[in-house]
Every structure is written in structure tokens, then in C-alpha cells.
Amino acid sequence: MAKEIITEREADYSAWYNDIVKHANLAENSPVKGCMIIKPYGFAIWENMRDQLDKMFKDTGHVNAYFPLLIPKSFLSKEAEHVEGFAKECAVVTHHRLMNNPDGDGVVVDPSAKLTEELIVRPTSETIIWHTYKNWISSYRDLPLLINQWANVMRWEMRTRAFLRTTEFLWQEGHTAHASKDEAMAEARQMLDVYADFAENWMAMPVVKGIKTANERFAGADETFTIEALMQDGKALQSGTSHFLGQNFAKAFDVKFLNSNQKEEYVWATSWGVSTRLMGGLIMTHSDDDGLILPPRIAPVQVAIVPIPKPNEVVNEAVGKIMDELKAKGIRVQYDDDKKKRPGFKFNEIELRGIPIRIGVGKRDLENGTIEMVRRDTMEKSNPSLDGLADMITGLLEEIQDNMLAKAKARRAELTTSVDSFDEFKEVLENKGGFISAHWDGTTETELKIKELTKATIRCIPLGQEPEEGTCILTGKPSKQRVLFAKAY
RNA sequence: CGGGGUGUAGCGCAGUCCGGUUAGCGCGUCCGCUUUGGGAGCGGAAGGUCGCAGGUUCGAAUCCUGCUACCCCGACCA
Helix, strand or coil: CCCCCCCCCCCCHHHHHHHHHHHCCCEEECCCCCCEEECHHHHHHHHHHHHHHHHHHHHCCCEECCCCCEEEHHHHCCCHHHHHHHHHHCCEEEECCEEECCCCCCEEECHHHEEEEEEEECCCCHHHHHHHHHHHCCEHHHCCEEEEEEEEEECCCCCCECCCECCEEEEEEEEEEECCHHHHHHHHHHHHHHHHHHHHHCCCCCEEEEECCHHHCCCCCCEEEEEEEECCCCCEEEEEEEEEEECHHHHHCCCEEECCCCCEEECEEEEEEEECHHHHHHHHHHCECCECCCCCCCCCCCEEEEEECCCCHHHHHHHHHHHHHHHHCCCCEEECCCCCCCHHHHHHHHHHCCCCEEEEEEHHHHHHCECEEEECCCCCEECCECCCHHHHHHHHHHHHHHHHHHHHHHHHHHCEEECCCHHHHHHHHHHCCCEEEEECCCCHHHHHHHHHHHCCEEEEEECCCCCCCEECCCCCCEECCEEEEECEC
């Protein structure tokens, strides 16, 4: 098997994750701490995710726009909860010019170029957007307003990790305005469904849809919905959120509309986003000690073909035909005809990059009218016939996609435990990890106490769950339903 | 901001405790020959302000002082 390029998961999970990011050519560190360089292969995966999500947003009636990176500092403070939540992690622009250092080498900030109002680099765009919506909305005829933007944002985190938590990250943020509370709530729920659909059916990442507790809610929201995924190490990852913002931002930015009865009302709002963090989830859901494993629907290259032992006229011609057939079926295929690398080297690279199917074509195969094929998810090797290859591979890609989701679901089921006492809760958290389903009395005090004692947080109150009478694992007070606890990224 | 670790060739590292020729090794790169169904072999070559700044010394990658960057673990968070 592969030389030990990648630290084993069992040995050191963090090192394993970093090794995958590095050796699968997804990203590397930049000169600025917490910022990352997303390399072409990593970006190609993100592009596929982005394109699919964008299509799903358009299919649900949204349009794209772009709002600026810089926001006047005063905007942030208009919504009290919002500023409270984000103030601690904002990058601030204070000057607009540099000058040669009068005392020596290099450049320094020109003190005469101080801005009259400081600007913040957006940590999210609610404020600039609601400032703008005020001018765009005056009548119920202007509603709903369904806008998304693809953008970068910056949150000055204390501790960063490639993709999972970076200072600058890429995301999309939807910002919608509605004439009624019900419609806004329906929008927030709809986008949660879109995210769950995307995560499960495209990323093969099973997620739990749920509601955040007051403590975990987005700063400025009345209700936050979340999709929560479970990673291989038993830690949860908040993978996307959709917020019902009530009239908080409408009130803060004075956005009113005239309804059909000629009465003035505040607008109802939502916002929702997923980010490059999903890439981290993708890695930690599927990959193994040989490298990345990509679900076919997101993989930039679905089939990699390797000439055995190296390219020659006969093999090239045969591969050319195979590629034409695969491309005709819409399959993304790549021929690795580098003469300098040997097959074994290529095999390992293809595994590191997580390409779903690898095909080897050599003289011996062609004499038999077959090829050598290996699927990345199971590493199963087979020698299928060249006849009907394209159809077979089309089917196999779907099978791999399904298998990856099934496998991830099975692991999540294995790592989800119901407990009824605090001792049991601590025991499971310590020795097994994963989601823990338990009764909670509904108070923030209890939630924080449990967090303090165990480091576990309430990931969500799952939606569509049967109500069940019980007693809180910590306080013994009555509870109407179970919630999901976990240690989280 | 606390605790730990690391900075030596493009990458990964040894050497530092106990100062002493020209700072090594593996991978990669370049040249040549031989190989070729799971990270090829042999021969040759190029490639270094030893993180930065001071200090001690005849002499510093090595000792002392200060600084700095990055990684990991915590507190904070999508």
C-alpha cells in the first residue's frame, strides 16, 4: 500500500486531517495566520459544491447580487444582539494609505490617512444588506425579496483549522425579506431542507435537521435552524444554518412596507449560509488513511485512467475510445499520461485525491478485452469488459455515491446513543463520543452547566422527532423531548 | 491569552545536551544508462544568510539574552 505519507487516523486525528488537506492538494497555509490558500484541486471541489447549491437556490426563486466587503463600523451596532455576537472578531480598517518609513526600510501606515469612520471587514452582511433593503422595499409588491450572495467574510478567530475554521472563508449568504411571519419562517425552513438535501445527496453527509437552543442561536435571530453532521472521530460539525430573523433587522434599520390595507408594517427576514467549512466536513466524513474519498457527484474527476505501464500508441488509442464513451455519458474523466511517473506512483496519487474510480489500461487487458478497475470507497478491484463499460461505470458511480451515504449513516447510527442519566451521559461522552440523545429541562443555565462539566453542547433540538416525556439528566426536572448533545468542532 | 512543540536545501528530517575541518541524510529536481502490471535501480550534478537581532568565544546551527513565526492542546466561535 501507500507509503506512509499520511498520519494514521488512529494515531493522531488532527495530524491525519492536516495531512489529507496537504497531500490531496486541497489547501495550504498562507503568510497570514488563519488564512489559507485554496489550491486548484480544492477549489475545483468547492466550485462543484457552489454550482450545485447555486442551482438549488435559483430553483427556489432566489437571485444573486453582491454587497461590499467593507461595512461602516456604526452599522454593526444598530442591532444589539448582532454587535454583541460579532464585535469580538472583527477586522477593522483604520487607514487608507502607506508611506515610506522615514526611520528606515519598508513602509508604515501614514498617520495622516486616518479614516473619519473606521470600516469593518464583513463578518456577515446583514447590516449592509438591511441598510440597502430599506431603500428597496416600500410596498408589499416589493416582497418577497429573495437574494443570495457568494462572498468571502472574515472572522478573527483565536484558533483556526484549515476549512473548519479559518479567519477568511468563502460562503454564500441568503438574505430574504417577507411580508409575513409565516412566510419568512417557511423560507427559513425551506432553505434548511435545501441544505440537508445538498449535504446528503451531493456530499453524502448525513445530517440532523434541528433547532438551535437560545444559547447557540445566531446573534440577531429569533430562531436558528441547523444541519448537524457527525465526523468520524465522534465530534459534531455544524454544517449549515438558516435563521428566522423576525423583525429584528427591519426594526434596527427601519425597513417598513405598506401592506394591501395601506398599513405600515416591519418586514420579516431570514438569512442562511453554508461555507467552505463543508469541505472540512467532507474530508472528515469520508476519508481514510490512504487519503481523501470523494462522493462522485462532487468529485472534480470521477474516473482516472492510468496507462500500464506507460503511454503508447495502442494504449492511447484504446483510452481515447473509452474517454469518448465516458464523456458522452457526462462522466468527468482524466487520462494520466505522464511518461515520467510509474503506475504505482499514479495509483497512490489518485487514491490521495479521492477519485471515485480508477481504471488501468495495459496490453494484457486489451488482449482480453477488459480493463482493470478499482473503486476508491471500498478499494475493490475488478476486471470488467470493455463492452458496455460506460453504462457500467455510470451505474457504479451512483452505487459509490449511495454506498458512501449509507456507510456514513451507519457510522452515525453507531455513534448515536440515548442516555437517561448524567453518569451514563458522561461515560458515553468519555469513552464513545458521538451524538448523545438525552432529556434537558430547556434552560440555558442547565445547558451551560453541562457544557462546563463535560465540554459537550446541545447541537440541536431535532425536528420531526416524537415528543417524549422524561426528566432532565442534570436537574431531574420534567422534559418534553430529547435533544442531541455532542462535543463539536 | 495560558500550556506544549517546532523553525537547518523545494519538502521531510538528523546534528544542538558536551562549541572545533568544507553542516549531513532521505525525497524531489537536473544529466546519463538500465528498468517498467502498486510510490524503480545505479552513477553523476545542482541546491544552505542553520527563523531574526544582539552577546560570549581564537572559533557558534550548537552556549547566553531578547524577539519572531508556525503547529498542537485549552478558553471563544460558522
